[in-house]
Amino acid sequence: MSKKYIKTETGVLVLATPEQIADESLEKFEVEDRPPVQDDPIKELTGIIREMSGGLNSIKEKVDQQEAAIAAYKAAVDRGIFPPNPNAGPTRESASLELKEIMGHYELAFQGKELMSKTVHPNHQIDEKTRVELAKFYALFLRHTLFQDWRAKDQFWKYFGPQIKTPIGDSGNAFPLPDIVDSEILAFAREVSVVLQYARIWPMSSDKQSFPSETAAASVAWGNTTGESEPGVTEVELDANELSAYSVVKNATLMDARSDIVSWLTACLAEAAGQELDNQAFNGTGSPFFGILGATGAGFSVILGGSTFSDLTATDLSEMIGKLDGLRKQGARFWTHGQTLHLVRSLKDSQLRPIFVDTVGSPVSGTIWGYPYSEVIKMPSTTGANTAFLAFGNLRYLGIGRRLEVSTLSADPYGLWTTNRMRYKLYQRWGMKVGLPGGFVRALTSS
Numbered sequence: 001m002s003k004k005y006i007k008t009e010t011g012v013l014v015l016a017t018p019e020q021i022a023d024e025s026l027e028k029f030e031v032e033d034r035p036p037v038q039d040d041p042i043k044e045l046t047g048i049i050r051e052m053s054g055g056l057n058s059i060k061e062k063v064d065q066q067e068a069a070i071a072a073y074k075a076a077v078d079r080g081i082f083p084p085n086p087n088a089g090p091t092r093e094s095a096s097l098e099l100k101e102i103m104g105h106y107e108l109a110f111q112g113k114e115l116m117s118k119t120v121h122p123n124h125q126i127d128e129k130t131r132v133e134l135a136k137f138y139a140l141f142l143r144h145t146l147f148q149d150w151r152a153k154d155q156f157w158k159y160f161g162p163q164i165k166t167p168i169g170d171s172g173n174a175f176p177l178p179d180i181v182d183s184e185i186l187a188f189a190r191e192v193s194v195v196l197q198y199a200r201i202w203p204m205s206s207d208k209q210s211f212p213s214e215t216a217a218a219s220v221a222w223g224n225t226t227g228e229s230e231p232g233v234t235e236v237e238l239d240a241n242e243l244s245a246y247s248v249v250k251n252a253t254l255m256d257a258r259s260d261i262v263s264w265l266t267a268c269l270a271e272a273a274g275q276e277l278d279n280q281a282f283n284g285t286g287s288p289f290f291g292i293l294g295a296t297g298a299g300f301s302v303i304l305g306g307s308t309f310s311d312l313t314a315t316d317l318s319e320m321i322g323k324l325d326g327l328r329k330q331g332a333r334f335w336t337h338g339q340t341l342h343l344v345r346s347l348k349d350s351q352l353r354p355i356f357v358d359t360v361g362s363p364v365s366g367t368i369w370g371y372p373y374s375e376v377i378k379m380p381s382t383t384g385a386n387t388a389f390l391a392f393g394n395l396r397y398l399g400i401g402r403r404l405e406v407s408t409l410s411a412d413p414y415g416l417w418t419t420n421r422m423r424y425k426l427y428q429r430w431g432m433k434v435g436l437p438g439g440f441v442r443a444l445t446s447s
Contacts, residue, residue: 142254307384
């Protein structure tokens with residue numbers, strides 16, 4: 001039985017495919033019951049060798065490219081540009097000499113790793129570049145304050161000085177925060193602060209700054225004549241007040257080269273600052289700010305029928321919603337402590353249906369009477385007469401000002417000297433004011 005073959009460009013006979021057999025433009029060769037034979041064996045052998053040579057050259061070219069890439073990567077690792085493992089970051093061995101000098105005895109591979117974790121910080125994580133910058137700052141700060149290494153202060157000004165516009169404060173132990181450190185502390189503070197998540201935040205370039213706030217809309221009219229009117233606008237003046245948050249750390253932890261002190265201090269200071277801003281936003285009594293739960297903070301109040309938090313009813317919550325005008329309810333939420341939220345979960349309407357659960361298959365509802373809620377750790381949890389404990393409204397009606405370029409981090413190595421601990425204090429300046437009291441309702445117990 002004959003078979004059809006075609007010749008390649010190098011003269012090699014190969015078995016034709018069905019498509020090639022159907023192609024009339026190709027010359028076919030029929031061979032009966034014998035292996036393919038070339039007209040010129042030497043030409044055939046030359047073609048085979050040429051094809052093999054071409055394939056080997058291609059393979060060699062790929063190998064050369066891979067070797068060049070590996071060599072360049074190793075050179076970059078030696079200079080501290082890339083880590084040997086992209087997920088691990090530079091180590092004391094792979095970091096550049098300059099970076100090693102900055103870090104001192106601290107193991108760079110551990111510093112700030114927790115801040116990159118989506119499990120620990122689901123809302124915000126830093127990248128590798130930011131992690132290294134934070135590690136540089138904290139290493140220089142600790143070397144100067146903990147180990148009294150005065151060279152670290154000179155290195156600090158060498159690397160971060162161009163960013164700094166605020167002079168150092170206390171007796172050599174207070175360092176201004178570079179922009180990248182300040183912004184990351186603020187970002188992590190948002191994770192634990194509802195105010196930083198939902199309120200309107202303005203940058204303040206001076207200690208006193210005013211921002212416009214609309215109190216009434218412009219009038220409208222039908223017909224040929226439009227009456228002259230202007231929207232009601234008032235000024236919200238913010239005064240920057242000092243906010244200090246501190247954390248206590250064991251000296252042994254600070255000295256441990258392998259401890260993640262960067263994540264520890266950043267998270268602790270951010271949490272303390274964020275929680276205090278929440279405290280002032282809801283509970284402030286005027287020193288330095290007035291909060292939403294105060295008489296001047298909320299434009300409306302709903303008084304319970306009893307003097308304890310447990311006297312809260314589903315009707316009280318509905319009345320809080322009804323106090324606000326329709327447009328003022330846009331973006332509004334309930335704000336409450338977790339223990340009060342427990343009371344809400346047990347409330348029923350007039351038909352004895354739980355107001356918190358949509359269906360039996362929805363054990364956790366996202367709304368209270370159709371409006372979302374947020375748990376605020378700093379809101380009141382201890383019941384009492386004539387006590388405001390629950391709020392409803394849009395935090396965009398609360399204005400917060402952040403004074404720029406004044407944040408510092410300072411160390412106190414003496415106050416807890418007998419317990420082998422150090423205190424670290426974060427210093428910031430913030431302004432805060434309720435811009436539209438008519439956008440908030442509070443619930444309080446009767447007297």
